[in-house]
Amino acid sequence: xxxxxxxSDHLAGLRAAVSAFAAHADRAGLEAEVPTCPEWTVRRLLAxxxxxxxxxxxxxxxxxVEAEAFEREGMDHPDPIGWLRAGAEGVVxxxxxxDDDVRTIVFLNDAPPPRRFWARRQCHETTMHAVDALSAxxxxxxxxxxxxxxxxxxxxxxxxxxxxxxxxxxxxxRCEDPTxxxxxxxDADESWRxxxxxxxxxxxxxxxxxxxxxxxxxxVLRAPSVALYLALWNRSDEVEATPDLADLWRSQSTVTWS
Numbered sequence: 001x002x003x004x005x006x007x008s009d010h011l012a013g014l015r016a017a018v019s020a021f022a023a024h025a026d027r028a029g030l031e032a033e034v035p036t037c038p039e040w041t042v043r044r045l046l047a048x049x050x051x052x053x054x055x056x057x058x059x060x061x062x063x064x065v066e067a068e069a070f071e072r073e074g075m076d077h078p079d080p081i082g083w084l085r086a087g088a089e090g091v092v093x094x095x096x097x098x099d100d101d102v103r104t105i106v107f108l109n110d111a112p113p114p115r116r117f118w119a120r121r122q123c124h125e126t127t128m129h130a131v132d133a134l135s136a137x138x139x140x141x142x143x144x145x146x147x148x149x150x151x152x153x154x155x156x157x158x159x160x161x162x163x164x165x166x167x168x169x170x171x172x173x174r175c176e177d178p179t180x181x182x183x184x185x186x187d188a189d190e191s192w193r194x195x196x197x198x199x200x201x202x203x204x205x206x207x208x209x210x211x212x213x214x215x216x217x218x219x220v221l222r223a224p225s226v227a228l229y230l231a232l233w234n235r236s237d238e239v240e241a242t243p244d245l246a247d248l249w250r251s252q253s254t255v256t257w258s
Contacts, residue, residue, distance in 0.1 A: 002110045002163060003120055005156050010119035011092055013153050014126050018088040020148050021049065021130035022081050028136035030080060036135040036142075036235050045136070046084045047074030049129045053087035056122055057094035059104050060115075088126065095119050108164030124157045131235050143238050144226035151187055154229035158183060161232055162192050162203045173201050182217040183232065185225040193217070 005013075030043040037045060051070035058065040070087075077083040098115045111117045127149065134142050162183065166173050178197040185191070191206040221228060223239045230236035 003112055003116070003156055003159065005120070005153070007095075007116055007119050009153070010116075010123040011095065013123040013150075014088065014092065014119070016148060017123065017126040017130040018085060021046075021126065021133045022085060024130065024133035024137040025081055025084075028133065032136045034132050034136045035138075035140055036132045040132075042133060042136050043075065043080055045129060045132055046080040047071050047077075049126060050074040050080070050084045050087040052125060053084075053091040053122065056118055057087075057091040060091075060094040060098050060102060060118055062104065091118075091122055095122070108160070109167045110163045120156070120160060123153070124160055127153070127157065128233050128235060131230065131233075135235070141236050142230065143236060144224060144230060147226060147230070149226050149229065151185070151225035154225040155185060155188055155190065157229050158185075158192065158225070158232055159205070162194055163205065166194070166201045167203055169200050171200055174198050179219065180217045182220045182222075183228060184220060184222045185228055186222055187224050 003010075025042050025046055028042050030041065030046075032042045034040045034042060034045055040048075048071060051067055051074055054070045055065060055067045074080060074083055095115060095118055098118075100113065100115055102114050104114045104118075106114050106117045108117070108121070112120060131142060131147060131149075134146060138146065165171065173196055175196050176198060178195065181194040181196065183192040183194065189207075193204040193206065195202040195204075221231070221239055223231070227236065227238045231239035
């Protein structure tokens with residue numbers, strides 16, 4: 001399995017993220033700007049996440065829906081935070097009700113089976129957007145210490161990004177000069193090697209930090225798990241990188257709804 005977390009772990013992470021999302025959105029106010037999502041307000045953030053929850057639940061149930069209609073509903077709803085909570089309850093219910101062998105869309109490389117995939121994906125989707133709500137309440141990009149995120153969940157989210165998203169054929173992460181990036185959590189005995197070139201990136205998991213091989217890398221990102229999680233998902237500036245890598249990462253590794 002590409003993840004060591006269980007279905008229950010991912011659903012618990014999803015529920016924790018929804019609680020944090022609602023609290024920080026309420027504290028920030030619906031019209032507050034979101035530093036980690038330029039040009040977005042908290043209201044739009046809530047509408048987007050609520051749409052994704054409803055779209056994911058419909059996908060698990062085998063239903064065809066208009067995702068944009070959900071987002072419009074969220075933007076116009078008189079209680080966007082309550083609407084977010086309802087959508088989260090709906091996707092959790094859909095995941096719990098799905099058969100282990102349910103057939104539905106899975107759009108990442110090296111992904112677990114569909115039911116497990118959707119629990120994992122919605123856990124990290126919701127966690128990152130809850131961090132966006134946190135940034136709105138703080139008025140700045142957050143640091144790891146500002147969050148509620150468990151390091152084990154953070155490492156799972158790093159793995160999903162590096163192994164699932166950035167290795168896809170249509171990932172935009174490319175560079176003319178082949179570059180090797182090592183991602184090394186300082187609070188765990190594991191690491192990832194990311195080889196970036198003009199072809200889709202190749203990610204190699206290392207089961208031991210001692211296998212990281214700093215001398216074979218062009219760039220080494222070394223920090224606690226949660227700090228790396230936020231930085232790699234472009235939510236924090238806490239982890240230092242060379243200017244060239246930082247610019248490349250921000251411009252080409254961003255995951256967007258399409």
